[in-house]
Amino acid sequence: MLNLFVIPGHDRRLIPEGRLSGPMPWVIAIMIFLTVLAAAMGLAFAEAGRDVSNQLSSRATVQIIEADATIKAQQTNDVAARLRGMALVEEVRVLPAQEIEDLIAPWLGQTEGAQNGSTTDGMFEDIPLPALIDLKLVRPAGEKELKVLRAAIAPLSDKSRVEPSSGLIAPVIALVRSLQWIAFGLVALLAMATAAAVIIASRAALNTHNETIGVIHLLGGTDRQISRLFQRRIALDALLGGILGMICGTIIILLLGSQLADLGSGLTQSFGLSWYSWLIIVAIPILGMILAMVTARMTVMGALKKIL
Known part of the structure; x- marks a missing residue:
């Protein structure tokens, strides 16, 4: 790689070079800018999906569906006590009634009283809400662990259900995974577009230096020497344009990241880039330069063989 740039000055003058002159560096800058954004989006989606899955993989929810409030309260206390005594369960939390109502309220819509500014407490008086117990297990909640939990609480409540928390957000995780692969697909398409531009x-x-190439051949120059001149020129254009595109892309990523952080809620908190993701982003201009260099070499060598 270093030998690419170690070319005598008199040889480099055979094909004039300019820094950020002509359309090539700017085309590469735009391609790298879009690639940085697409790669950052894909990496952020990948990390968000992984973090949420890891957080929910060891969690489960127990529902006690009982219309009688007194019986429901007694069964909830018995089930919670039974679960706290199990080695499989690390943490047990019984959700307060008000918290359950707050979770359900957005799905019930506004009543006439709610539209007039009153609370929605009254709408739950005639609705038998289930009791919810949030569990954190010592290991991921697989089918085996769920069977153990169901067997443990079945004698205490015949109207209880145990569900993994990850299943509640599975559609969201699937959407995040789809968006992740779409982003990585865009990176691949942009790489192909960059190669086509090169x-x-x-x-x-x-074509511009056709006569110069002919003179070099007459003087004993080889195809390899000629291709190195074009490789160096295009590699420098790609590197300069790539750095410019990466800087612009990084600025956009930081601005979007600060806006997501200001939202301060739920899944948006998981959309972030780790240090190794930033290493990948920083390496994009170098990878773009290598792609441009290899593509230029193959193109030039192929064309020179046809000329001779």
Whole structure:
């Protein structure tokens, strides 16, 4: 890689070079800018999905569906006490009635009283809400663990259900995974578009310096020497444009990250980039330069073989 840039000055003058001159560096800058955004989106979705899955994988919810409030309260206390005595269960939390009502209220819509500014407490008087117990297990809640929990509480309540918490948000996780692969697909498409732009630029440079190439051949120059000149020129254009695109993309990512942090709720808190994700983003201009260099070499070598 370092040998690419170690070319005598008199050889480099055979094909004039300019810094950020011509369309090539700017095209690469736009491609890298979009690639950085797409890669950051894919990495953020991947980390968010992984974090949420890890947080919920060891959690389960017990529902006690009983219309009689007195019986429901007694069964809830008995089930909670039984669960606290199990080695499988690390933490047991009985959700207060008000918290359950707050969870359900948005799905019931506004009543006439709610529209006039009153609370929605009255709408729950005639609705038998289940009791909810949130569990944190010592290991992921698989089917085996759920069977153990169901067997333990079945004698205490015949109207109880045990469900993994991860199942409640499974559609959201599936959507996040889909968006992740869409983002990575965009990265692949942008890489192909960048390679296509390099091919066009390489062929245009060959046509522009066709006479110079002929003179170099007459003087004993080899195809490899000629291709190195074009490789170096395009690699420098790609590196300069890539750095510019990465800087612009990083600014946009930081601005969006601060806006997501201000929301301060739920899944948006999980959309962040770890240090290794930032390493991948910083490496994108270098990877773009390598892609441009390899593509230029293949294009130039192929064209030179056809000329001779």
